[in-house]
Amino acid sequence: xxxxxxxxxxxxTEEEDATRPLSxxxxxxxxxxxxxxxxxxxxxxxxxxxxxxxxxxxxxxDLIARLGLDVAKVETPGLLPDDDPVDLAERLELxxxxxxxxxxxxxxxxxxxxxxxxxxxxxxxxxxxxxKAAALALESVEGTHKKTGLRRxxxxxxxxxxxxxxxxxxxxxxxxx
Numbered sequence: 301x302x303x304x305x306x307x308x309x310x311x312x313t314e315e316e317d318a319t320r321p322l323s324x325x326x327x328x329x330x331x332x333x334x335x336x337x338x339x340x341x342x343x344x345x346x347x348x349x350x351x352x353x354x355x356x357x358x359x360x361x362d363l364i365a366r367l368g369l370d371v372a373k374v375e376t377p378g379l380l381p382d383d384d385p386v387d388l389a390e391r392l393e394l395x396x397x398x399x400x401x402x403x404x405x406x407x408x409x410x411x412x413x414x415x416x417x418x419x420x421x422x423x424x425x426x427x428x429x430x431x432k433a434a435a436l437a438l439e440s441v442e443g444t445h446k447k448t449g450l451r452r453x454x455x456x457x458x459x460x461x462x463x464x465x466x467x468x469x470x471x472x473x474x475x476x477x
Contacts, residue, residue, distance in 0.1 A: 346400030421445030
């Protein structure tokens, strides 16, 4: 089972729109990721959990639409920036490993702390920092962490949109498929 942790794409400022939808730059970031994933099949979750904030929902919606995925999308408590990562880690324990991959679309510093907790057994700030629209894939492995009893995970891959072709190039690749 893979767990995809994805930070929302770039959003407009609160002064521009208090609900903070994705900006044109953010939509370009999602286009880059979609083109990358369309080319390698590295993102095939059976469910996508997202925070209640508009920028996370739009990131999830845009990525799902661009990839043509037919997945369950669930607004999930515990994915806000300052939420305790232990709460979500405990909820992940209940997600059956045989139900396929799962994607979480949320915010920093929460996602970085969650990744640290799952990989190292404690939520250490700065160990993982996801840039906007970055995606980190963790793979479930055998065993649990001694102190927490939580399932162990290891890093499979990390990708950030600035490492991929430009949004125009990504869109051209996406449209040619």
